[in-house]
Amino acid sequence: MLFFSKRPTTKSLLSVKPFVVFPLLAMSFQAFAKSSEVVADEAQRWGMNMPQGVTATSNEIYDLHMLIFMICVWIGVVVFGVMFYSMIMHRKSSGAVPSKFHESTIVELAWTIIPAIILVAMAVPATSTLIKIYDTSDADIDIKVVGYQWKWQYEYLGEEVSFFSNLTTPQDEIYGRAPKGEHYLLEVDEPVVIPINKKVRFLITANDVLHAWWVPALAVKRDAIPGYINDVWTVVDEPGIYRGQCAELCGKAHGFMPIVVHAMEEVDYQQWLDAKKGEAEELKLAMSQSFSMDELYARGEKVYQTNCVACHGPVGAGGVGPSLIGSSITTGPMNGHLSLMINGVQGSAMQAFGEQLNNIDMAAVITYKRNAWGNNMGDMLQPVDVLNHKRSL
Amino acid sequence: MGDHGPAQGFGRWLFTTNHKDIGSMYLWFSFAMFLMGGVFALVIRAELFQPGLQLVEPEFFNQMTTMHGLVMVFGAVMPAFVGLANWLIPMMVGAPDMALPRMNNWSFWILPFAFALLTSTLFMEGGGPNFGWTFYAPLSTTYAPPSVTYFIFAVHIMGASSIMGSINIIATILNMRAPGMTLMKMPLFVWTWLITAYLLIAVMPVLAGCVTMMLMDIHFGTSFFNAAGGGDPVLFQHVFWFFGHPEVYIMILPAFGIVSAIIPTFARKPLFGYASMVYATASIAFLSFIVWAHHMFTVGMPIAGELFFMYATMLIAVPTGVKVFNWITTMFRGSMTFETPMLFSIAFVILFTIGGFSGLMLAIAPADFQYHDTYFVVAHFHYVLVPGAIFSIFAAVYYWLPKWCGNMYDERLGKAHFWLSFIGLNVTFFPMHFVGLAGMPRRIPDYALQFADFNQIASMGAFLFGFSQVFFLFIVIKTIRGGKQATEEVWENPEGLEWTIPSPAPYHTFTTPPAIK
Ligand SMILES: [Cu+2]
Numbered sequence: 001m002l003f004f005s006k007r008p009t010t011k012s013l014l015s016v017k018p019f020v021v022f023p024l025l026a027m028s029f030q031a032f033a034k035s036s037e038v039v040a041d042e043a044q045r046w047g048m049n050m051p052q053g054v055t056a057t058s059n060e061i062y063d064l065h066m067l068i069f070m071i072c073v074w075i076g077v078v079v080f081g082v083m084f085y086s087m088i089m090h091r092k093s094s095g096a097v098p099s100k101f102h103e104s105t106i107v108e109l110a111w112t113i114i115p116a117i118i119l120v121a122m123a124v125p126a127t128s129t130l131i132k133i134y135d136t137s138d139a140d141i142d143i144k145v146v147g148y149q150w151k152w153q154y155e156y157l158g159e160e161v162s163f164f165s166n167l168t169t170p171q172d173e174i175y176g177r178a179p180k181g182e183h184y185l186l187e188v189d190e191p192v193v194i195p196i197n198k199k200v201r202f203l204i205t206a207n208d209v210l211h212a213w214w215v216p217a218l219a220v221k222r223d224a225i226p227g228y229i230n231d232v233w234t235v236v237d238e239p240g241i242y243r244g245q246c247a248e249l250c251g252k253a254h255g256f257m258p259i260v261v262h263a264m265e266e267v268d269y270q271q272w273l274d275a276k277k278g279e280a281e282e283l284k285l286a287m288s289q290s291f292s293m294d295e296l297y298a299r300g301e302k303v304y305q306t307n308c309v310a311c312h313g314p315v316g317a318g319g320v321g322p323s324l325i326g327s328s329i330t331t332g333p334m335n336g337h338l339s340l341m342i343n344g345v346q347g348s349a350m351q352a353f354g355e356q357l358n359n360i361d362m363a364a365v366i367t368y369k370r371n372a373w374g375n376n377m378g379d380m381l382q383p384v385d386v387l388n389h390k391r392s393l
Numbered sequence: 394m395g396d397h398g399p400a401q402g403f404g405r406w407l408f409t410t411n412h413k414d415i416g417s418m419y420l421w422f423s424f425a426m427f428l429m430g431g432v433f434a435l436v437i438r439a440e441l442f443q444p445g446l447q448l449v450e451p452e453f454f455n456q457m458t459t460m461h462g463l464v465m466v467f468g469a470v471m472p473a474f475v476g477l478a479n480w481l482i483p484m485m486v487g488a489p490d491m492a493l494p495r496m497n498n499w500s501f502w503i504l505p506f507a508f509a510l511l512t513s514t515l516f517m518e519g520g521g522p523n524f525g526w527t528f529y530a531p532l533s534t535t536y537a538p539p540s541v542t543y544f545i546f547a548v549h550i551m552g553a554s555s556i557m558g559s560i561n562i563i564a565t566i567l568n569m570r571a572p573g574m575t576l577m578k579m580p581l582f583v584w585t586w587l588i589t590a591y592l593l594i595a596v597m598p599v600l601a602g603c604v605t606m607m608l609m610d611i612h613f614g615t616s617f618f619n620a621a622g623g624g625d626p627v628l629f630q631h632v633f634w635f636f637g638h639p640e641v642y643i644m645i646l647p648a649f650g651i652v653s654a655i656i657p658t659f660a661r662k663p664l665f666g667y668a669s670m671v672y673a674t675a676s677i678a679f680l681s682f683i684v685w686a687h688h689m690f691t692v693g694m695p696i697a698g699e700l701f702f703m704y705a706t707m708l709i710a711v712p713t714g715v716k717v718f719n720w721i722t723t724m725f726r727g728s729m730t731f732e733t734p735m736l737f738s739i740a741f742v743i744l745f746t747i748g749g750f751s752g753l754m755l756a757i758a759p760a761d762f763q764y765h766d767t768y769f770v771v772a773h774f775h776y777v778l779v780p781g782a783i784f785s786i787f788a789a790v791y792y793w794l795p796k797w798c799g800n801m802y803d804e805r806l807g808k809a810h811f812w813l814s815f816i817g818l819n820v821t822f823f824p825m826h827f828v829g830l831a832g833m834p835r836r837i838p839d840y841a842l843q844f845a846d847f848n849q850i851a852s853m854g855a856f857l858f859g860f861s862q863v864f865f866l867f868i869v870i871k872t873i874r875g876g877k878q879a880t881e882e883v884w885e886n887p888e889g890l891e892w893t894i895p896s897p898a899p900y901h902t903f904t905t906p907p908a909i910k
Contacts, residue, residue, distance in 0.1 A: 046847070223693065
């Protein structure tokens with residue numbers, strides 16, 4: 001019957017006596033407090049805690065996080081303290097005789113009511129922070145953010161400025177053929193630029209599947225959902241470059257669509273915006289020009305490498321999308337090829353690139369595909385052809 | 394007493410209606426799934442050992458995260474608890490068998506088909522499900538690989554199995570208790586399973602509805618979740634989590650029951666606050682229906698919804714706290730020994746509480762804007778599921794195995810298994826809190842350099858944890874094949890009817906109902 005009672009099984013768990021443990025614990029707490037600065041530095045280096053961030057909201061969230069965390073730690077100290085106390089003091093091997101008590105209305109009521117009060121104390125600051133976060137009124141600048149498989153588009157509303165932001169980390173770094181750079185996987189060709197000390201509102205949506213736009217330093221995370229526009233806001237205090245990532249599984253390259261926010265002084269921002277507008281003007285002019293085969297081919301290769309490799313592979317041999325080598329489209333009639341590129345393929349991962357690529361890039365990438373990888377069609381397309389085709393739709 | 398033994402050969406297992414046979418099959422099946430899901434997890438951890446893509450391509454990585462989740466939830470944890478229910482509930486309530494033995498056979502035997510179907514998708518053109526175990530539309534509909542249809546079918550079968558199992562458990566508990574076994578005399582494992590079974594019946598049809606809508610969107614031109622057709626991708630998440638949140642309690646309530654049986658035995662003291670344990674379980678079950686959108690704090694709900702779900706979620710801490718306090722008070726002024734089941738149960742209480750703390754942090758909506766979809770969430774739910782659900786299952790196996798097979802397991806090996814698992818688990822999942830807070834999103838095959846150190850540590854822990862489970866298999870087989878003969882009571886004065894019958898439990902028990910004091 002007393003099958004296990006003879007075995008000295010209890011020794012192996014914790015054979016230290018309580019009068020040794022408690023002073024030790026107290027000492028280590030003191031040591032912890034003294035060296036807390038060192039610890040904090042180390043924690044910083046290893047990245048152990050939530051970043052405090054650079055906005056009032058992010059600081060508030062950080063404080064909330066630390067508050068709840070510390071409350072949990074103290075509850076843990078008390079609860080686990082009692083637990084370890086009984087595990088050490090009330091062991092059969094040291095001759096403890098079990099009591100028989102098994103209920104107490106007062107105690108049970110107390111540990112229902114006290115936690116409830118603690119919860120209310122947590123809910124108050126949480127509610128006030130949430131209300132502030134939800135106040136998206138009176139923004140100074142509106143930027144529409146659109147998630148695509150697998151890149152972000154930023155459109156400055158009312159400014160005619162719009163661009164895509166693609167990962168620039170080379171495949172060689174990802175596959176370990178080249179050393180990884182400092183901002184591995186967190187670098188893009190065009191960051192979204194915002195001025196500091198202005199209320200910037202992001203209107204977030206998606207074009208295909210769900211994504212989530214997240215920049216930890218701004219404490220902004222919101223899902224990008226097709227058919228919905230979610231609004232969030234931020235006021236950044238310090239100029240700087242802040243990096244984040246897509247936070248909602250969105251398919252194959254979910255880990256490869258970072259977000260980079262470049263916050264700058266208002267004047268610099270204005271300069272940047274003007275330059276962007278100028279670029280757009282220039283582009284408009286260039287649309288009517290003709291390009292040589294070499295120009296188109298070179299430009300097309302670049303466009304391909306940023307927009308198409310993810311699905312069609314670095315040499316057009318396919319992946320998520322089909323191979324483009326000798327395919328009936330890439331080596332078929334020009335019109336069909338162009339239509340497919342403009343409209344995409346409904347219900348597949350092949351997007352409608354008509355809105356994403358400007359006419360020059362469209363002409364270039366088509367020319368490139370028709371002549372690269374042994375397709376050798378020898379023909380080319382000019383931006384005006386694209387324009388005419390779009391008009392005829 | 395009409396004590397005829399089992400049939401011989403494979404037919405015994407195929408046609409059996411015996412709750413013990415079916416319980417054993419459930420347990421073996423769930424262990425096989427546990428190993429398979431574990432292998433998927435190790436593929437993930439191996440790829441994440443260092444930054445860069447080394448072993449697998451992102452497409453396959455996504456299939457691994459998805460299959461790991463699905464297999465662990467539906468293949469390992471849930472069938473293990475049903476297996477324990479099969480073995481234990483009739484013995485605990487003094488019934489000769491489950492109420493619906495023929496259906497019992499069915500609910501087990503359709504499971505291997507469901508998982509064969511699910512696993513086979515890995516070999517299909519386009520690969521298996523790659524949209525996460527939460528399969529958010531439209532990634533799982535418009536953009537899914539063709540194998541998604543098989544996935545949907547597999548989920549339907551698993552749902553049918555769970556519903557049949559639950560009906561059986563409810564019918565058994567409500568109708569087959571020995572005379573004198575009033576509801577408030579039932580062991581807590583029976584209580585928690587009764588409540589779990591109701592949860593299952595309530596939410597499995599919702600899951601079935603969810604995947605059926607997906608099926609319609611994919612094959613029949615509807616647009617439930619397709620924004621371009623006037624549908625709503627957010628609807629998917631509401632429906633999914635209306636199932637999904639109770640689901641997480643389905644995976645933890647029976648664990649509460651197990652621990653509530655084990656701790657009193659090894660503290661040699663009756664469970665503290667039996668009645669409040671029952672009420673706390675019922676409150677948790679009720680609350681689990683009104684907190685689902687805390688998984689969706691970032692979808693852009695109106696603030697009223699956000700606040701409601703935040704408050705309701707925080708409220709769950711109260712009944713959960715009551716349970717933890719009750720367990721600890723049960724130990725308090727007891728006379729404790731630390732055999733393997735007790736070690737697993739104590740680790741359960743500590744680590745589940747830590748998972749509860751991170752849960753409370755996640756409940757705070759503004760803070761969740763930073764935590765959501767990061768490794769902090771991964772750490773949280775692995776802390777409640779691994780030392781929660783899985784440790785409770787280990788504890789249950791060590792605790793009741795001598796009753797099942799008549800032999801004692803080797804205590805030294807059991808303890809070694811405990812410590813290996815305990816260390817492996819914490820080395821794996823504790824660092825995930827840190828990388829999560831520091832900003833690492835979940836479900837990514839490659840990561841920025843600042844996350845490298847902790848990921849490396851986590852991967853090493855995962856391999857330690859994984860190999861410890863092979864060791865567990867060895868211990869169990871060794872025990873079944875021989876060992877010290879177990880007594881009727883097995884432990885010192887344990888409470889419950891199952892300890893009044895011989896070890897190993899005869900093929901048929903309680904053919905005449907026992908007398909209940
Ligand atoms: Cu994305």
